[in-house]
Amino acid sequence: MARMDLAEFLTGALAELDQKNLLRRLPDLQNIDIGFSRNTYLGNHFGASGSRLISGNHRLYARLERELSLWKKTAAALVYPAGYMTNLGVISALLDRGDLIILDKLCHASLIDGARLAQADIRVFKHNNPADLEKILRQSRNYKKILVVTESVFSMDGDRAPLAELTALRRQYGFWLLVDEAHAVGVFGESGEGLAGQLGMNGDIDIQIGTFSKAFDGLGGYVCGSRLLIDYLVNKSRAFIYTTALPKIILRKNLANLKKVQSKKQRRKLWKNINYFSARLGIRADSAIIPLLIGDEKKALALAEKLRDEGFIIPAIRYPTVPRGQARLRLTISAETTKRQMNKLLALLNQRRKNRALK
């Protein structure tokens, strides 16, 4: 069966809405009295007062979305109230019963939940294994719409997706590709735009997801892609349509933090710290996330507790966040981690290693 082109699908869906007089556009509310459409019944004025299609849109949104699309080198962008909702809202709006979603085995819960909500068929390929993905693609010739989903930096393992191989498969098999850059933004790219940008692959990825909750230290999520994609989501993405917009104070903060994320100075400091820490631990770090694989859940908990006694909170990540028997301590390095902090933790971890080697 011929694969459906994403632009063709989006154009068709938008034309159908237009024909039925059901097409929605985000309103410009500048100099408009929204007094009869807000939900702030008691006259408080902190939040956005309503959803973006009703009374909650603001020019700050337009500014933020323009800045995001310039930064990500896409035609357009759309902001959601959280990264989780972005994944839920984007995937479930694009795919339906009878379609196929193929996810990397280690995809984040929000990506899996988006796929479940779509009610499409779901397949999973082995983690970071394009050959396994291709095997599934070869068995899936009868689907018109296939979405392949990955993260560029994996949230619990800190490793990077093979984006070059995945985009080559996209060209060959004509699927739509979604990449969640939640943990790559701020860490990779000339201006912190992520791994796709660093590799010059923005044009080969149909849907780029991000969140303001990691390197931005803000709130909200976003999707970057074609103008058609964003117009479609405004009309069809329930997690976008049926929720209240973000307060202006958050939008301002996200805009200000975008400048910080773009700053090279912090990124240089971050990589200096990552390299310092990983070299002294004798491991290779692919990103700011460093998993200390323990395996056994009980042992992972015991180590987390020991480190807590020494003054560090480093959570033991266990099933179902990671597969059974792959419990780990997940630590993150930042630009503001100090040498003192790193040396103290390194001493504890290296001591533990020595003790285990002696046993």
Ligand SMILES: Cc1ncc(COP(=O)(O)O)c(C=O)c1O
């Ligand atoms: C890969 C990935 N995508 C999405 C999210 C959700 O983002 P948010 O915390 O903004 O809801 C997270 C983190 O929680 C994540 O790790």
